[in-house]
Amino acid sequence: MTPAELAQASNSAIYASMLVLTLAMVFFAFSFAAGRRKPAVASSTEVIESEGGTAVITRTEVIDPVIPGRRSANIAMSLTWLGTGFLLLGVVLRGLWAGRVPWGNMYEFSITAALGILVVFLGFSVKRDVRWLGIFIVIPALLTLGLAVTVLYTEAAQLVPALKSYWLVIHVSAAIICSGAFTLAAAVSALALLRGHAERKADGAEVTGLTARMPSQERLQVMANRIIAFTFPLWTFAVIAGAIWAENAWGRYWGWDPKETWAFITWVVFAAYLHARSTVGWRGNRASWIAIIGWSTFLANYFGVNLFINSLHSYSGV
Amino acid sequence: MSEQLPPLSTGGWFRWIWRQFTSMRTALILLFLLAIASIPGSIFPQRGTNPLKTQEWITGSPTWGPILDRLGFFEVYSSPWFSAIYLLLFISLIGCVLPRAAAHWRAMRTPPPAAPRNLARMQSHEILDPADVDVIDRADTFLRAHRWHVLRGESDGAVWLSAEKGYLRETGNLIFHLALILILIGVAIGGLFGWKGNVIVKTGDGFSDTLTQYDAWGGGRFADPAKLPPFTFTMTDFTVEFDRAVAQHGSPKLFKADVSYKANPDATAETTTIEVNHPLEVDGAKVFLVGHGYAPHFVVRDSTGEIVYDDTVVTLPQDGNFTSTGVIKLPDASPQLGFDVVFYPTLQPGSIVSGFPAPDFPATYLAAWTGDPGLDTGIPQSVYKLDKTHMTQIGRIPSLLPGQTWTLPNGAGSISLVGYERWASFQIAFDPGKEFALIAAVLALSGLMLSLFVRRRRVWLKVSTDPNGTTVVEIAGLNRAEGGDVSADIQIITEAVVGKETP
Numbered sequence: 001m002t003p004a005e006l007a008q009a010s011n012s013a014i015y016a017s018m019l020v021l022t023l024a025m026v027f028f029a030f031s032f033a034a035g036r037r038k039p040a041v042a043s044s045t046e047v048i049e050s051e052g053g054t055a056v057i058t059r060t061e062v063i064d065p066v067i068p069g070r071r072s073a074n075i076a077m078s079l080t081w082l083g084t085g086f087l088l089l090g091v092v093l094r095g096l097w098a099g100r101v102p103w104g105n106m107y108e109f110s111i112t113a114a115l116g117i118l119v120v121f122l123g124f125s126v127k128r129d130v131r132w133l134g135i136f137i138v139i140p141a142l143l144t145l146g147l148a149v150t151v152l153y154t155e156a157a158q159l160v161p162a163l164k165s166y167w168l169v170i171h172v173s174a175a176i177i178c179s180g181a182f183t184l185a186a187a188v189s190a191l192a193l194l195r196g197h198a199e200r201k202a203d204g205a206e207v208t209g210l211t212a213r214m215p216s217q218e219r220l221q222v223m224a225n226r227i228i229a230f231t232f233p234l235w236t237f238a239v240i241a242g243a244i245w246a247e248n249a250w251g252r253y254w255g256w257d258p259k260e261t262w263a264f265i266t267w268v269v270f271a272a273y274l275h276a277r278s279t280v281g282w283r284g285n286r287a288s289w290i291a292i293i294g295w296s297t298f299l300a301n302y303f304g305v306n307l308f309i310n311s312l313h314s315y316s317g318v
Numbered sequence: 319m320s321e322q323l324p325p326l327s328t329g330g331w332f333r334w335i336w337r338q339f340t341s342m343r344t345a346l347i348l349l350f351l352l353a354i355a356s357i358p359g360s361i362f363p364q365r366g367t368n369p370l371k372t373q374e375w376i377t378g379s380p381t382w383g384p385i386l387d388r389l390g391f392f393e394v395y396s397s398p399w400f401s402a403i404y405l406l407l408f409i410s411l412i413g414c415v416l417p418r419a420a421a422h423w424r425a426m427r428t429p430p431p432a433a434p435r436n437l438a439r440m441q442s443h444e445i446l447d448p449a450d451v452d453v454i455d456r457a458d459t460f461l462r463a464h465r466w467h468v469l470r471g472e473s474d475g476a477v478w479l480s481a482e483k484g485y486l487r488e489t490g491n492l493i494f495h496l497a498l499i500l501i502l503i504g505v506a507i508g509g510l511f512g513w514k515g516n517v518i519v520k521t522g523d524g525f526s527d528t529l530t531q532y533d534a535w536g537g538g539r540f541a542d543p544a545k546l547p548p549f550t551f552t553m554t555d556f557t558v559e560f561d562r563a564v565a566q567h568g569s570p571k572l573f574k575a576d577v578s579y580k581a582n583p584d585a586t587a588e589t590t591t592i593e594v595n596h597p598l599e600v601d602g603a604k605v606f607l608v609g610h611g612y613a614p615h616f617v618v619r620d621s622t623g624e625i626v627y628d629d630t631v632v633t634l635p636q637d638g639n640f641t642s643t644g645v646i647k648l649p650d651a652s653p654q655l656g657f658d659v660v661f662y663p664t665l666q667p668g669s670i671v672s673g674f675p676a677p678d679f680p681a682t683y684l685a686a687w688t689g690d691p692g693l694d695t696g697i698p699q700s701v702y703k704l705d706k707t708h709m710t711q712i713g714r715i716p717s718l719l720p721g722q723t724w725t726l727p728n729g730a731g732s733i734s735l736v737g738y739e740r741w742a743s744f745q746i747a748f749d750p751g752k753e754f755a756l757i758a759a760v761l762a763l764s765g766l767m768l769s770l771f772v773r774r775r776r777v778w779l780k781v782s783t784d785p786n787g788t789t790v791v792e793i794a795g796l797n798r799a800e801g802g803d804v805s806a807d808i809q810i811i812t813e814a815v816v817g818k819e820t821p
């Protein structure tokens with residue numbers, strides 16, 4: 001394919017992905033809303049005639065073992081797989097067009113990060129049922145893609161000399177996986193807060209409402225903890241790899257450049273999270289809030305520092 | 319209740335304070351403080367990295383500038399409050415980690431506690447089939463061979479094994495925290511003994527590593543500027559290419575400096591190319607290419623017709639298209655002369671900025687001044703700024719092309735643009751602590767992974783006889799990490815001791 005065709009194909013694949021993911025979002029939303037209803041109940045009436053009268057026995061039974069919304073959740077999951085496939089195609093074509101890794105500017109980083117979010121989620125979904133989480137993953141992924149194609153879009157260009165290093169592959173790919181995993185952890189933590197609220201309101205009774213079909217708050221918290229326990233070393237690695245690269249490119253491994261500062265802040269906040277998980281009085285809701293704050297500092301670094309603060313890391317291309 | 323407690327002695331108070339200080343809660347609060355205290359450094363310009371912008375900020379805001387300056391907002395990472403937070407954090411860390419290290423050392427030397435009476439209460443519990451008395455011996459051998467810590471005992475007529483594994487979790491945790499201290503030491507070594515300097519070198523010019531050759535040099539407390547490594551280099555060529563495509567028009571595609579260098583005056587000269595991401599490493603120091611620009615070549619004659627200047631002048635790029643400014647000061651000319659120079663690599667007639675960073679249509683703007691440039695006052699002056707206090711402008715020319723000569727008004731002389739050279743700016747850095755910091759960082763990461771991925775778990779095996787006289791073999795396990803699972807271990811052990819027949 002010629003470069004122009006590659007460009008066209010990449011952009012088409014990304015738009016197709018957004019379309020499919022939007023559909024997935026609708027189905028996730030439908031399943032989510034349907035989950036609020038009580039399972040379908042039907043009654044059958046049997047009339048038993050006997051001497052001296054007619055007894056009517058009404059038997060109530062659940063005739064639909066399929067919980068409402070399950071079907072649309074399954075459709076949504078399939079659509080998410082499809083949308084992720086299109087996105088993967090779009091990202092790969094973009095890389096072919098540019099002739100290098102597809103994260104040389106903010107547009108490319110964003111589409112790859114959206115892919116990262118979805119891949120981490122789908123990877124998670126292989127072993128366990130996380131359909132209830134889908135909408136909270138598809139929405140951030142779609143927002144990232146929307147921002148990428150509207151505000152951040154840039155034509156593929158050669159890398160600026162500062163980015164010509166194999167560290168671009170190592171350092172940035174680690175950061176991309178972390179962006180996906182942090183998003184997942186923040187979504188799960190937010191749900192843990194919601195679910196905890198519902199559990200306290202239900203006061204021991206069955207939880208109803210939006211969070212009815214989610215795992216218990218305890219389990220959500222454990223899940224978030226596991227994701228962060230996996231991501232924190234990876235983030236540490238990304239920061240160390242960045243420091244090695246900085247030493248080779250700028251002559252110092254740490255210089256409190258705004259990007260470095262915010263990476264450090266994210267690191268410190270998630271370190272606090274891990275400590276909070278083993279501190280009495282902090283392991284519950286407070287830890288969930290810390291996870292959300294940690295993710296916010298990651299976002300502040302990505303959008304704030306790239307676009308608004310003058311940093312050595314200003315490669316946004318916008 | 320509390321009034322019945324005996325009053326605390328001074329030592330008791332100290333212990334209480336120390337315990338509070340080294341608690342996880344304090345560590346948490348200090349971590350948050352550290353995160354918050356880091357933020358201003360990313361918002362306000364910092365003197366260490368951007369002195370010019372810092373000064374502009376302070377003068378631009380006469381009320382807040384001096385106050386924030388005094389509070390350390392322009393030197394956040396060396397301010398007393400930032401230092402206080404991380405030092406407290408590290409003291410708290412040491413106070414927490416050392417006792418834990420001692421406890422862990424003892425725990426590793428102590429066999430696991432006896433098996434609990436009722437194994438059925440544990441996380442994973444299974445009855446093994448077939449029940450076989452020898453199972454306990456086989457399990458004992460197997461567990462020890464797989465580096466479990468095993469305690470064997472008998473109680474209530476039952477024979478049991480209690481085994482524990484995953485001590486590396488705590489070992490890793492301790493290594494991680496101690497390695498953080500090592501990183502800090504590595505940073506401190508670099509800060510005390512390291513130095514860095516900046517220098518601009520024009521094509522064809524040389525540099526030798528002595529203090530006087532630097533445009534700027536700064537070192538730690540124990541860095542000796544008299545003992546810099548005695549290397550020299552000459553920039554033989556400088557190449558730069560800019561993107562001409564529509565996307566990212568004018569962004570650099572490549573820049574590199576060809577140099578020949580000598581590690582010391584007696585060494586043989588070698589040649590290499592310095593690029594971004596490819597510094598020159600010589601004699602422990604690293605030479606980085608950090609910037610580049612143009613140096614137009616002028617010939618100036620004064621009113622007597624004598625050549626008073628025949629050299630290139632370094633101009634500093636002001637925008638992405640390399641509109642560059644510089645000055646020429648000629649206090650010995652007659653009359654005394656000074657020039658403001660603006661160099662356009664690509665002149666756009668009618669515009670005051672360059673149209674492209676490459677020299678497609680080079681030209682200069684010049685403003686000529688007469689009078690005393692004030693070089694003899696003893697006050698240090700920037701070589702890029704003309705002090706016009708005692709000077710008057712005699713004329714300007716919007717565009718002087720190479721080969722052209724501008725005859726100055728009032729018979730003050732003439733100036734010709736001969737051509738231009740390129741210059742490159744280098745940062746030369748020496749950090750003796752970086753390898754140490756890197757090793758510490760790798761150690762920290764390894765410790766961190768052990769502490770998060772290794773699971774500390776216990777398993778028990780018990781052979782007992784039930785009231786009917788039948789032998790019962792039970793296996794049970796417990797994962798001490800939250801949400802953990804021991805079923806995989808139970809399965810492996812079960813397979814090893816009953817799954818296949820021992821020969």
